[in-house]
Amino acid sequence: MxxxxxxxxxxxxxxxxxxxxxxxxxxxxxxxxxxxxxxxxxxxxxxxxxxxxxxxxxxxxxxxxxxxxxxxxxxxxxxxxxxxxxxxxxxxxxxxxxxxxxxxxxxxxxxxxxxxxxxSAELSGKLVSELLIIHITMAILSYGAFSLSFVFSVLYLFQYHLLKKKKWSKWLLRIEDLSKLDYLAYIHNIIGVPMLLLSLILGIIWSYASLETLYWTDPKVLGSIVLLCLYGYYLFIRIVREQKGRIAALLNTASFLVLLINFFLLGSFSRFHWFS
Known part of the structure; x- marks a missing residue:
């Protein structure tokens, strides 16, 4: 008890x-x-x-x-x-x-x-399983934040295209202005990056605790590290270099495509992830 x-x-x-x-x-x-x-x-x-x-x-x-x-x-x-x-x-x-x-x-x-x-073996196994669930849940929640960020970036690029081509239509009235779309994409990445980082930390610790090793060359592990670096670089250029707008939206869109590759393609080649 x-x-x-x-x-x-x-x-x-x-x-x-x-x-x-x-x-x-x-x-x-x-x-x-x-x-x-x-x-x-x-x-x-x-x-x-x-x-x-x-x-x-x-x-x-x-x-x-x-x-x-x-x-x-x-x-x-x-x-x-x-x-x-x-x-x-x-x-x-x-x-x-x-x-x-x-x-x-x-x-x-x-x-x-x-x-x-x-x-005890029963409590030990239960605790490890529950912490694994926390790791997976945090990873999925970070993916959800990145997904919303991607949507705002796509809307930004679409709005930018309409304005550049001077296509004045009802779409311009139904989509938020560029600055707000850029800000919303940025905010959701601020939420997603630390959640992904903490999820990776838990995943690494779990692998050593339950598998007694971590397959650093595993495609899913490498993909997750690359993904964290990409979104980290997005925040770097957004905050340090103050590059907003189209450049940030394009990088954010590319990062989300890597996320999809990591989740669906690299995950299928993983040796120990739940969706492999």
Whole structure:
């Protein structure tokens, strides 16, 4: 009973941590104070849950949680979350806070998978399966965000074509203006990129925990890494180089075509993915 409750606690922390990283990413790119506050409070809940677990562990065992690698990982994750909360209040360095939390999320996920080996076979298998579902769900949700972004980019290119050819028709009235279409495509990519990143982190950890290796040359793995790089480059040119409009829309459209290839074609050649 206690093991099951602790397993649920770790799963809940992973979900809350993932949501916190997503909002920190939005704050990092857009300097969105509302998103930053939401990320801070979500991370605060994670810290409270982690602290409660540490207090329970020390009360139950009478030892400080650094006696082995599994315990050390959890304490390390707690330290990272604590530092992140302190940095948020003192320094407000969005870049540092975001990547600190990516590392912290990875450590929490590693700990969750690692501790399954110390539990019963039934609970261990159930926990690994549920975390695999989280990995797949996050990947699909990121694909959904990229799909909507693709639609807005296609509408942008269509609207751009009509305006360039001076084809004044009812379509111009039914489609949003170019700047809004460009912004909506950008916003959905901001949501999709961190979700895909966290999904990849969970997938890598899961493969080592359940398969004891990761096939880095697997077509689906390589395709997912390329996809993350493409959408990362889209955000780079959109924010750093300030290249908006047609160039960004074309890159976004090309990235989505790679997404389709990765999902349908490369997935069929994968050695261990669920749709292979």
């Amino acid at each position: 206690t093991d099951t409750l602790l397993a649920r606690l770790n799963e809940g922390m992973i979900l809350l941590y993932a949501a916190s990283v997503l909002f920190y990413f939005i704050d990092f790119l857009q300097n969105n104070r509302k998103a930053g506050k939401t990320a801070f409070w979500l991370l605060s809940i994670v810290w409270i849950l982690q602290t409660a677990y540490l207090v329970y562990f020390m009360w139950y065992t009478g030892a400080f949680p650094v006696l082995n690698n599994v315990q050390g990982l959890y304490f390390y994750a707690w330290v990272l979350v604590t530092l992140s909360l302190v940095l948020t209040k003192l320094l407000k360095v969005d870049f540092l806070i975001f990547f600190t939390n990516v590392i912290g999320f990875s450590i929490v996920a590693i700990h969750t998978f690692t501790q399954t080996f110390q539990q």
